[in-house]
Structure formats: C-alpha cells, structure tokens
Amino acid sequence: MMSGEDIRNAGLKVTLPRVKILALLEQSKQGHVSAEDVYKLLLDAGEEIGLATIYRVLTQFESAGLVTRHHFEGGQSVFELDRGEHHDHIVCIRCGRVEELFDQTIEDRQQEIAREKGFSVEAHALTIYGYCQAPGCRAS
Amino acid sequence: MMSGEDIRNAGLKVTLPRVKILALLEQSKQGHVSAEDVYKLLLDAGEEIGLATIYRVLTQFESAGLVTRHHFEGGQSVFELDRGEHHDHIVCIRCGRVEELFDQTIEDRQQEIAREKGFSVEAHALTIYGYCQAPGCRAS
DNA sequence: CAACAAATGAGAAGCTTTTGCATTCTGTTA
DNA sequence: TAACAGAATGCAAAAGCTTCTCATTTGTTG
Missing domain, CATH: 3.30.1490.190 (Ferric-uptake regulator, C-terminal dimerisarion domain)
Known part of the structure; x- marks a missing residue:
C-alpha cells in the first residue's frame, strides 16, 4: 500500500494532485492506465486537476521508481504502479x-x-x- | 533483393516514390530508420518527395509485409525491410x-x-x- | 494514347505530450 | 502559528509525430 510517505521519499512534496493520482493508480483495477485515463477518472470523481499535472507527476513518479511506463502499440503511453516485481x-x-x-x-x-x-x-x-x-x- | 515486382505483388502501383523508398531501405546500413530519416535521406539525395508520402508508403509496405514497424522508446516509429526472418x-x-x-x-x-x-x-x-x-x- | 483510378505533394489538422508563466500551495523557520 | 522561499499547479500555447484533405499528377489498362 503506497502513501504520502512514498511521495516524500521520492523527494517530492506531498500535494493533493500527487496523492490523488497515486491513490487512483493504487485502486485501479485495470492496472494499466494512460495519462488521459487518469485525467478523466479524476474529473469523473469530481476532482479538479489539469492534464499537464498528470503528465508531470507520472513522469516524476516514474523517475522515482513509483510507477513504470510502457509503450504498447497505439502511440499512447500507459502507466502502472511499480510493486517491485518486474514483469x-x-x-x-x-x-x-x-x-x-x-x-x-x-x-x-x-x-x-x-x-x-x-x-x-x-x-x-x-x-x-x-x-x-x-x-x-x-x-x- | 526487392524490386518493383514486390510493390506490384502488394497490389500497389509501381511509382517513383515507392521505388525510391524501397531502394533506400534496401541499401540502408543502419537497418532501422524513421519516416523522418527516410525523408531527409531522400531530400539529401536530391529527390523530391513529401513527408506525407513517406508515411503513407511505409504504412502500405507494412500492411503488405514488405517492412516491419517498431515502437522503440522515444515516441518515433522505426521501419526496417522485412526479410522474412523474425527477430x-x-x-x-x-x-x-x-x-x-x-x-x-x-x-x-x-x-x-x-x-x-x-x-x-x-x-x-x-x-x-x-x-x-x-x-x-x-x-x- | 485516351481515360480512369490511384498516388502524390503541400499544407492543414489531429493527438499525445511538453513547456512557459502567473498563481497557489507545502514545508520550514522564527 | 505567521511568514517566507521554493516547489507545484493549471491553463493555454507550443512542440513533436503522424494522418488527412484536396487539387494535381502519374500509372495502368484497353
């Protein structure tokens, strides 16, 4: 279970957008979501967030090893929580x-x-x- | 060695742009070129060709099995001649x-x-x- | 070699992703 | 807990890569 601690350990401030994105990835059933998916899901949930923030945060999470980015065919990148087990x-x-x-x-x-x-x-x-x-x- | 025959067998007209692109892929040392690469190389060679044509033709060649498209990291697709041996x-x-x-x-x-x-x-x-x-x- | 469909080139448009910047928020220090 | 500095955000604009539109040109077939 990831939390604000993980964000802090990554050297990032624990902000609302970051917590929300992390929580969404955590509870995401599909496991593999695009930036656009994250954006729409958060909007649907009534959150106010910008798409640019999603991209920025996902990239930061990737650098921090919190998430992994995959380039499946179709042009869009998809992200998933990195639970430490490569697959x-x-x-x-x-x-x-x-x-x-x-x-x-x-x-x-x-x-x-x-x-x-x-x-x-x-x-x-x-x-x-x-x-x-x-x-x-x-x-x- | 590929030729106009291969283009014709793919159900495509044997046009100058297609022949040039096929020839370029044939003689390409690197083997893996982006659409942009093909475009610049042909321009450098003094050919007149549009980038849109490159994309169209490469996609057609892919459908015909003449070339293979790869999505390495970095957003750009690269193409290589399909010599029939998967790798x-x-x-x-x-x-x-x-x-x-x-x-x-x-x-x-x-x-x-x-x-x-x-x-x-x-x-x-x-x-x-x-x-x-x-x-x-x-x-x- | 005439006629028709297919193909081309140039630019506009579409998508995903990134960037610039003014505003807002976090974490820290007093 | 008030204030501050720097980080983070949202928006809009911009930047890649790729596709589409359409008038013009080119293969092909009879």
Missing part, C-alpha cells in the same frame, strides 16, 4: 485487455544474449500481442 | 545503435505462456535496452 505483458489486440507475465527462462536468456553481444542490460520490454478468450472480448 | 532487438540507450537478435528458447516460451493464458499469439515485441561497447559509443 512483461500480453495484450489482446481485440479488446485491449492486458495481462502480466513473468518467466525466468526468458529473463535468463536475455541476460545471456546481451552478454554475448557486449551489452549491459538496463531494461527490457517484452510484449506479446494476440487474441484472448475473455467473455466480453469477442463482442468489442 | 527482436537490443538497443543501446547511449548511442542508439540497434542490434538484432533471435533466440528459439525465448520464442518457444512465449508460445507456451500465451497458450497457458488462453491467448493466440499474433505478434510480439522484445526489446532489450542497455549500454553497448561500440568504439564510438562512449563518446556520444
């Missing part, structure tokens, strides 16, 4: 649902490959795109 | 150099994971980000 994604290209995945075999092979090629690994992004079997998927 | 990428976050990689173990695991989660795999994108040891890298 990759599998995205349904029909309904947009995102599931998380982690596989040690893949992780290990990446390290080996990078070493072979003389790269140090700072990060990686694996995203599988396909069709899921969720009930509501076919409809959308 | 992933390792990108240097200091100098921007891109190397290709392919690993059957990773490919297989992805299929397994997707199956376990009830997804059919249509595509995937694995990109490793790190620092390389190329001679000119540290400098940049």
Whole structure:
C-alpha cells in the first residue's frame, strides 16, 4: 500500500494532485492506465486537476521508481504502479485487455544474449500481442 | 533483393516514390530508420518527395509485409525491410545503435505462456535496452 | 494514347505530450 | 502559528509525430 510517505521519499512534496493520482493508480483495477485515463477518472470523481499535472507527476513518479511506463502499440503511453516485481505483458489486440507475465527462462536468456553481444542490460520490454478468450472480448 | 515486382505483388502501383523508398531501405546500413530519416535521406539525395508520402508508403509496405514497424522508446516509429526472418532487438540507450537478435528458447516460451493464458499469439515485441561497447559509443 | 483510378505533394489538422508563466500551495523557520 | 522561499499547479500555447484533405499528377489498362 503506497502513501504520502512514498511521495516524500521520492523527494517530492506531498500535494493533493500527487496523492490523488497515486491513490487512483493504487485502486485501479485495470492496472494499466494512460495519462488521459487518469485525467478523466479524476474529473469523473469530481476532482479538479489539469492534464499537464498528470503528465508531470507520472513522469516524476516514474523517475522515482513509483510507477513504470510502457509503450504498447497505439502511440499512447500507459502507466502502472511499480510493486517491485518486474514483469512483461500480453495484450489482446481485440479488446485491449492486458495481462502480466513473468518467466525466468526468458529473463535468463536475455541476460545471456546481451552478454554475448557486449551489452549491459538496463531494461527490457517484452510484449506479446494476440487474441484472448475473455467473455466480453469477442463482442468489442 | 526487392524490386518493383514486390510493390506490384502488394497490389500497389509501381511509382517513383515507392521505388525510391524501397531502394533506400534496401541499401540502408543502419537497418532501422524513421519516416523522418527516410525523408531527409531522400531530400539529401536530391529527390523530391513529401513527408506525407513517406508515411503513407511505409504504412502500405507494412500492411503488405514488405517492412516491419517498431515502437522503440522515444515516441518515433522505426521501419526496417522485412526479410522474412523474425527477430527482436537490443538497443543501446547511449548511442542508439540497434542490434538484432533471435533466440528459439525465448520464442518457444512465449508460445507456451500465451497458450497457458488462453491467448493466440499474433505478434510480439522484445526489446532489450542497455549500454553497448561500440568504439564510438562512449563518446556520444 | 485516351481515360480512369490511384498516388502524390503541400499544407492543414489531429493527438499525445511538453513547456512557459502567473498563481497557489507545502514545508520550514522564527 | 505567521511568514517566507521554493516547489507545484493549471491553463493555454507550443512542440513533436503522424494522418488527412484536396487539387494535381502519374500509372495502368484497353
């Protein structure tokens, strides 16, 4: 459970917008939201906030390691709370649902490959795109 | 070696702009170029072409399977000629150099994971980000 | 080589994201 | 707890990248 403490530890002032954004990410069921999503959800909740602030804060949270940013296809970045466990994604290209995945075999092979090629690994992004079997998927 | 035939087989007219773009991708050393790159390179080569055409043609080539589009971090899409062999990428976050990689173990695991989660795999994108040891890298 | 559909170029427009700046808020100090 | 300095916010403008519009040009086919 994240709180104002985490914001403070990141060297940021604990402001209302930041707390609200963090809380929203915390309770977000989908897990992966765009800046626009955050904006609309907060507006719907009756909050007053500017889109520029959302972008600024999300970027700051990212630098602080509180959230992770992903560039799925479609031009828009999506953010999710960083709970400390790295994982990759599998995205349904029909309904947009995102599931998380982690596989040690893949992780290990990446390290080996990078070493072979003389790269140090700072990060990686694996995203599988396909069709899921969720009930509501076919409809959308 | 690609040619006008490939363009025609894609159901597209064999026009000057398309031939030039295909030729440029063919001879491109870097392999991964943005639409802007293609535009500037063609202008430098004395060709007359519009940026809108580049985008249109690259998108058409992508649909036709002639080129592949990648969304590395940084907002810009990069394109490369599709030579029929799927591969992933390792990108240097200091100098921007891109190397290709392919690993059957990773490919297989992805299929397994997707199956376990009830997804059919249509595509995937694995990109490793790190620092390389190329001679000119540290400098940049 | 005439005729038609497709393709092009130039600029406008669309989206997402960033920036500038005046105002407001936080955290700290007295 | 009042006051202050610096940080943060909101708004609007601006900046990328990409797509669209439309008049003009170019391939292709008969």
